[in-house]
Amino acid sequence: MSEPFGERLAEAVRAVGAPLCVGLDPDPRRLPPDLRARLEGRTGASWRQEAARAVEDFDARVLAGVAGVAAAVKPQVAFYEALGAPGVAALERSCERAREAGLLVIADAKRGDIASTAQAYATALLDPEGPLAADAVTLSPWMGTDVFAPFLDQCRRHGRGIFVLVRTTNPGSAWLQRHGQPQGAALVAAEVHRLGRELVGSTGLSSVGAVVGAFAADEARALREQMPDAWFLVPGVGAQGGGVAQALAGRRADGLGSLVVSARGILYPQDGAEDADVTEAVRVRARSLAAELATSVSAGR
Numbered sequence: 235m236s237e238p239f240g241e242r243l244a245e246a247v248r249a250v251g252a253p254l255c256v257g258l259d260p261d262p263r264r265l266p267p268d269l270r271a272r273l274e275g276r277t278g279a280s281w282r283q284e285a286a287r288a289v290e291d292f293d294a295r296v297l298a299g300v301a302g303v304a305a306a307v308k309p310q311v312a313f314y315e316a317l318g319a320p321g322v323a324a325l326e327r328s329c330e331r332a333r334e335a336g337l338l339v340i341a342d343a344k345r346g347d348i349a350s351t352a353q354a355y356a357t358a359l360l361d362p363e364g365p366l367a368a369d370a371v372t373l374s375p376w377m378g379t380d381v382f383a384p385f386l387d388q389c390r391r392h393g394r395g396i397f398v399l400v401r402t403t404n405p406g407s408a409w410l411q412r413h414g415q416p417q418g419a420a421l422v423a424a425e426v427h428r429l430g431r432e433l434v435g436s437t438g439l440s441s442v443g444a445v446v447g448a449f450a451a452d453e454a455r456a457l458r459e460q461m462p463d464a465w466f467l468v469p470g471v472g473a474q475g476g477g478v479a480q481a482l483a484g485r486r487a488d489g490l491g492s493l494v495v496s497a498r499g500i501l502y503p504q505d506g507a508e509d510a511d512v513t514e515a516v517r518v519r520a521r522s523l524a525a526e527l528a529t530s531v532s533a534g535r
Contacts, residue, residue, distance in 0.1 A: 236392050236393030237393050238389075238393050238395075238433060238435045238441045239369055239370055239389065239393055239394055239395030239441040240395065240433065240434070240435050240437065240439040240440050240441040240443070240463075240465060241435035241436065241437055241439070242338065242369070242393065243305065243306070243338060243370075243395070243439070243465060243493065244435075244437045244439055244490055246305035246306060246337075246338050247305045247490065247493070249305070250302060250303060250304060250305050250524065251524070251528050252303075252304075252305070252523075252524035252525070252527040252528040252531075253305065253482075253485075253490070253492055253493050253494055253527055253531065254303065254304045254305060254493075254494060254496070254520065254523060254524045254527055255304060255305060255306040255307065255308050255340065255467070255493050255494065255495045255496075256296070256300045256304045256306075256307050256308070256495075256496060256497065256500050256501075256520060257307070257308045257309075257310060257342070257469070257495050257496065257497025257498075257500075257501075258293060258296065258307055258308065258309040258310065258313075258328065258497070258501075259310045259313055259497040259498060259501065260289040260292050260293060260313050260314075260501075261313065262285045262288065262289065262317075264501075264502050265288055265289070265292050266292070266508060266509060266512055267508055269288040269291060269292055270288070272284050272287070272288055273285055273288065279318070282317045282318050282320055282321065283320045285317050285320075285321070286314075286317045286318075286320030286321045286323065286324040287320070287324070289313070289314070289317065289321065289324050289328075290324040290327055290328060292512070293309075293324070293328040293331070294328075294331060295512040295513045295516070296501060296512065296513070296516050297328070297331055297332055297335050297337065298335070298513045299512070299513040299514065299515070299516030299517035299520060300337070300500070300516060300517070300520045301335035301336060301337060302336070303517065303520045303521055303524050304337065304520055304524070305337070305338060305493065306337055306338035306339065306340055306369070306493065307332050307337050307338075307339060307340070308339075308340040308341075308342050308467075308495055308497070309325060309328060309329065309332075309339065309340075309341060309342065310342045310497070311325065311341055311342060311343040322365075325366065326365050326366060329341075329366050329367065329368060330367075333367075338369045338370070339366070339367075339368045339369050339370075340368065340369065340370045340371070340372070340395075340397065340467070341359050341360075341366055341368035341370070341371045341372070342371075342372050343355070343359055343371055343372060344372050344373065344374050344399065345359070345371065345372075345373055345374065345381075346373055346374030346375065346376060346377050346381050347377065347381065348377055348378070348380050348381055349380075352380075352381060352383065352384050352385070353384040355384075355385075356384035356385045356387070356388050357384075359371045360385065360388040360392065360394040361388060361392065362392055368394075369394060369395060370394060370395030370396060370397060370441075370443075371385065371394075371395075371396055371397070372396075372397045372398075372399065372445060372467070373385060373396050373397070373398050373399065374398075374399050375398050375399060375400075375422050375425070376410065379425055379429070382396065382398075382429060386429065386433075386442070389433055389441045389442070390432075390433070393441070394441070395441040395442070395443060395465075396441070396442055396443065397443040397444060397445050397465070397467040398422060398425075398426050398442070398443070398444055398445065399422075399444075399445045400419050400422050400423050400426060400444040400445060400446055400457065400461075401419045401423075401444075401445070401446045401447060401450040401453055401454075401457060402445060402447050402450075403447035403448070403449035403450050403470060404447075419453070419457070420460065422444075423444065423457055423460040423461050424460060426442055426443070426444050426461050426464055427460060427461045427462070427463065427464065429442050430442030430443075430461075430463055430464055431463065434463045437490065438462075438463060439463055439464070439465055439490060439491065440463040440464055440465070442464060443464045443465035443466065443467055443493075444457070444461055444464050444465075444466055444467070445466075445467045445468075445469070446466045446467070446468055446484055447468065447469055447470045447476070448468050448469065448470035448471050448476030448477070448480045448481040448494075449470055449475075449476055449480065451479070451480035451481075451483035451484075452483075454466070454483040454484030455483060455484060457484060458484045458485075458486065458491070462486070464491070465491060465492075465493055466484045466485070466491060466492045466493065467493050467495060468481045468482075468484070468492050468493065468494045468495060469495040469497075470495075471494055471495065471496045471499065471523070472496035472497070472498060472499020472500065472523070478494070478523075478526050478527055478530050479530065481494040481527075482494065482527070482530055482531065485531070489531040489532075489534075494523075494527055496523055499519065499523070500516055500519045500520050500523065501516065503515065
């Protein structure tokens with residue numbers, strides 16, 4: 235059996251010195267000028283094919299910039315699927331390139347289905363012989379706990395991980411997540427803890443984690459009490475407006491347990507300028523956020 239994902243993530247965070255995950259959200263409209271120029275005059279299938287090539291080239295520059303700075307990358311699968319078969323092929327190659335660079339890969343797919351469909355998703359996303367062979371995946375729990383079964387099997391057999399959507403902070407999230415007593419998010423958190431107990435490693439962290447948005451900082455401590463063993467995957471930092479203190483609100487006393495995600499804030503310049511050297515610009519932005527995270531963790535803030 236492979237080393238558990240929760241342990242591998244702890245090792246990766248310690249190796250780079252900061253709990254940073256960089257989101258790969260490659261929007262063709264925001265690529266560097268030299269890559270956008272390749273799309274001019276193209277439409278339909280021709281545009282998608284060239285856009286996929288451009289996205290793959292952009293990913294390569296980004297991965298070169300964040301290797302050794304971030305513990306993991308989180309490709310948002312939808313950006314690649316929007317480009318059809320060439321985009322999915324680009325995603326496969328970018329995942330492979332990330333692994334070669336020593337980065338863990340968290341496929342942000344938010345899958346949530348049952349039976350043979352869930353099995354197919356688990357194979358496609360996590361199986362070592364599957365097309366992505368990602369280290370972990372995001373899952374939606376709202377069809378029930380049977381959604382998790384084939385993914386948990388991948389966790390047990392191949393050292394994979396899952397991050398369950400527990401408390402997101404999009405405007406409509408309160409409809410279910412804060413509904414009832416106990417609230418929906420609390421019910422899901424209880425299941426994350428129950429399912430993850432058998433996959434807790436020597437660090438006391440499980441391969442079954444939770445997505446808890448940075449803007450849920452006021453709820454993060456209570457969720458940590460419910461899920462003491464879980465890694466929190468924390469989106470919302472950077473371009474979305476979340477701060478480091480918010481993102482780390484749910485971390486454990488030892489400083490581990492929260493993996494902070496920034497995508498657009500690292501991928502793209504925020505002042506309307508263009509990056510002359512994408513790899514170097516991404517490296518500078520990633521190092522800046524990593525240093526802020528490391529300082530905050532060390533200070534116990």
